[in-house]
Amino acid sequence: MTHALFSMDGFRRGVRDGVPLGFSIFAYGLGFGLVAAQAGYGVGKAVLTSAAIYSGSAQLAAMNLLQTGEATLWALFATILVINARYLLFGAALQPWLWQAGKLRAYGSLLLLGDSNWMLTMRMIRAGEEDRAYLVGTGMPISVGWLGGTGLGAAAVAVLPRPEAMGFDLMLAAFAVSMVTAMTKSRSDLMPVIVGAGVALGVAQLVGPAPAIIAAGLAGGAIAALGAGERA
Amino acid sequence: MTDSFPIQLAVMTAAAFLCRMAGFTLMRFVPLTPRVEAALRATPLAVMSGIVALALMKGGLAEGLALSAVAAFTLATGRDVTAALVGVAVVAALRWVGV
Numbered sequence: 427m428t429h430a431l432f433s434m435d436g437f438r439r440g441v442r443d444g445v446p447l448g449f450s451i452f453a454y455g456l457g458f459g460l461v462a463a464q465a466g467y468g469v470g471k472a473v474l475t476s477a478a479i480y481s482g483s484a485q486l487a488a489m490n491l492l493q494t495g496e497a498t499l500w501a502l503f504a505t506i507l508v509i510n511a512r513y514l515l516f517g518a519a520l521q522p523w524l525w526q527a528g529k530l531r532a533y534g535s536l537l538l539l540g541d542s543n544w545m546l547t548m549r550m551i552r553a554g555e556e557d558r559a560y561l562v563g564t565g566m567p568i569s570v571g572w573l574g575g576t577g578l579g580a581a582a583v584a585v586l587p588r589p590e591a592m593g594f595d596l597m598l599a600a601f602a603v604s605m606v607t608a609m610t611k612s613r614s615d616l617m618p619v620i621v622g623a624g625v626a627l628g629v630a631q632l633v634g635p636a637p638a639i640i641a642a643g644l645a646g647g648a649i650a651a652l653g654a655g656e657r658a
Numbered sequence: 659m660t661d662s663f664p665i666q667l668a669v670m671t672a673a674a675f676l677c678r679m680a681g682f683t684l685m686r687f688v689p690l691t692p693r694v695e696a697a698l699r700a701t702p703l704a705v706m707s708g709i710v711a712l713a714l715m716k717g718g719l720a721e722g723l724a725l726s727a728v729a730a731f732t733l734a735t736g737r738d739v740t741a742a743l744v745g746v747a748v749v750a751a752l753r754w755v756g757v
Contacts, residue, residue: 506670510673512705513681518681518701521686522685537678592746593751597746599712600749601742602706603710603732603741604732604742606707607741618700618701622705624711630715641708647704650697650699650700651700654693
């Protein structure tokens, strides 16, 4: 198999586009660092957690659970699994494009995958990005921001303002709005947008927010698959 | 429940790693028919739209205005990443003035 383009150029493009994300993830990292410090984690423990799990939403949910004092290992495992199940869809959506980079590069890239650079990369793939190193590039400033933010948040818990006051709890949603706006180019793109929003709201009412996101993705994909069958 | 941090961290890391790798790995064995392709193409839009819908449901006026500003800024300038940061600034300002 000839591998797809994976060059320094694409990597640099990714780093450049990832820098603004890195700043906002830095603020998110501060938020996790604060929470971890309040739960008695030192800087080293907090940064190690951020490096190993590498998912803010999952870590915050796990900290919540740990602070109840009734967390079992199974409950911890299940919590992360439910919160991060959206990564199953992230990986699946990336696969046809990323796999062409070759096994090692593809799986290596997945280690630096997060919500924001997944959205950004999916958008750039649609705009014709061919260089598979782009994804890893976007992951660089994000991981620096995430780990740096976690460390500083855990160290400076007493003096920092709450991240909510700075608006960073809305970062992911704001980013999603901008990506959806930029990616919706035709009427057929509107269907998954409408279905995703509707299903997410319904499932969130009935079950909870984490399954709602997964249900939205699955429903949007299913509707599009049915539509493709009609046209074929 | 063990209080050992290394064991807790190992368990959580395993779950996160599984999610990160499994969807990608499974897709290697799914043939890329037009239906599957259409589904994968629609999935990001549906996921992101779901994230936005939940944020609107949970948030109030400040969040709604900030997210509307993001969409308007993206449409006006085409600079989507900047637009998201503008949205964060808008919500921070609105909360500061007490909206």
